[in-house]
Amino acid sequence: MPHSQLVPTIRRRRLAQTLVQLRKGAGLSSEDAAAAMGWSNPKMSKIENVRQQIQPAEVHELLKAYGYKENDEKHAEVFTALENLARDARKKPGWWQTYSGVVSPSYADYISLEEDAQLICEWTPLVLPGLLQTLSFARETIAGTARSRTPQEVQALAEVRQARQAVLTRSENPLKLWAIIHEAALCTRFERRPATMRDQLRKLLEVSELPNVTIQVMPTDATVHPGILGGFSLVSFPGPTPDVVLLENLSGATYVEGDGTHPFADAVKRIHAAALSEEDSLARIATLEEGHRK
Numbered sequence: 001m002p003h004s005q006l007v008p009t010i011r012r013r014r015l016a017q018t019l020v021q022l023r024k025g026a027g028l029s030s031e032d033a034a035a036a037m038g039w040s041n042p043k044m045s046k047i048e049n050v051r052q053q054i055q056p057a058e059v060h061e062l063l064k065a066y067g068y069k070e071n072d073e074k075h076a077e078v079f080t081a082l083e084n085l086a087r088d089a090r091k092k093p094g095w096w097q098t099y100s101g102v103v104s105p106s107y108a109d110y111i112s113l114e115e116d117a118q119l120i121c122e123w124t125p126l127v128l129p130g131l132l133q134t135l136s137f138a139r140e141t142i143a144g145t146a147r148s149r150t151p152q153e154v155q156a157l158a159e160v161r162q163a164r165q166a167v168l169t170r171s172e173n174p175l176k177l178w179a180i181i182h183e184a185a186l187c188t189r190f191e192r193r194p195a196t197m198r199d200q201l202r203k204l205l206e207v208s209e210l211p212n213v214t215i216q217v218m219p220t221d222a223t224v225h226p227g228i229l230g231g232f233s234l235v236s237f238p239g240p241t242p243d244v245v246l247l248e249n250l251s252g253a254t255y256v257e258g259d260g261t262h263p264f265a266d267a268v269k270r271i272h273a274a275a276l277s278e279e280d281s282l283a284r285i286a287t288l289e290e291g292h293r294k
Contacts, residue, residue: 010109010255011089011116016050017258018082018241019062023048026066036065056083081239088116095163102149102156106253110246111160113235114167117175121234121268123227125182125218128200130161131168132179132207132215137200138162140190173238174212180227180275182218186288198292204285217281218274225274226267234264
């Protein structure tokens with residue numbers, strides 16, 4: 001599949017899942033919905049199975065068929081969210097296309113999710129979230145984990161991580177980030193550039209001052225919690241659009257969608273409860289940063 005089609009595909013999938021959910025909530029079969037729209041059953045099936053695009057105007061009429069009213073304030077939010085998603089699903093990839101030589105299709109998918117997201121909850125037991133990394137930290141970790149990359153590719157990928165961080169400070173609806181980081185990830189050593197971790201800890205303290213960013217630290221002596229099974233990112237969107245979960249390992253990225261995201265939403269609450277409070281977390285980070293200055 002061509003790279004330019006991948007981002008719209010994941011957006012269409014989210015849109016289709018949401019429309020199916022709303023149809024079922026309205027108590028309608030796909031045949032009933034097709035009849036209400038004056039469509040053939042095959043067209044309805046193709047839209048719900050992500051084999052055919054749906055126009056924003058068609059989304060609007062479909063929502064009305066599902067009982068949504070234009071003059072209802074809460075319903076208006078649903079109209080806006082899903083019509084925008086349908087419109088965005090037709091777009092080509094954004095700024096990251098400039099880095100298409102190093103950004104994999106699955107990575108491009110995730111960047112598009114970050115752009116659309118309202119809230120991301122990240123549990124990172126081994127490394128810091130990309131949205132919080134300094135350029136130096138990004139370069140060092142990418143170079144250390146992607147041995148086959150050239151120095152130029154490492155630099156490009158580090159720049160991508162920096163560019164992604166714009167979602168935290170955009171003027172309209174900045175992304176809310178809730179990052180729970182294991183204390184071990186704050187103690188990474190960089191022998192060639194020992195100042196890297198000190199500067200990174202300072203950045204965490206600076207970014208934590210943003211009203212849309214929450215950072216918690218999981219202490220090394222924490223009680224047992226679901227996060228010991230591995231890290232993940234839980235991505236939530238405006239309106240009724242379902243969550244998406246990203247899992248990463250050496251073989252690449254895996255997306256969990258639909259009902260499969262529910263256990264992760266529950267896990268986030270339990271991981272949050274096991275971690276230090278936000279105030280104590282920042283105090284722990286400040287102590288570690290001070291240690292690097294001695």
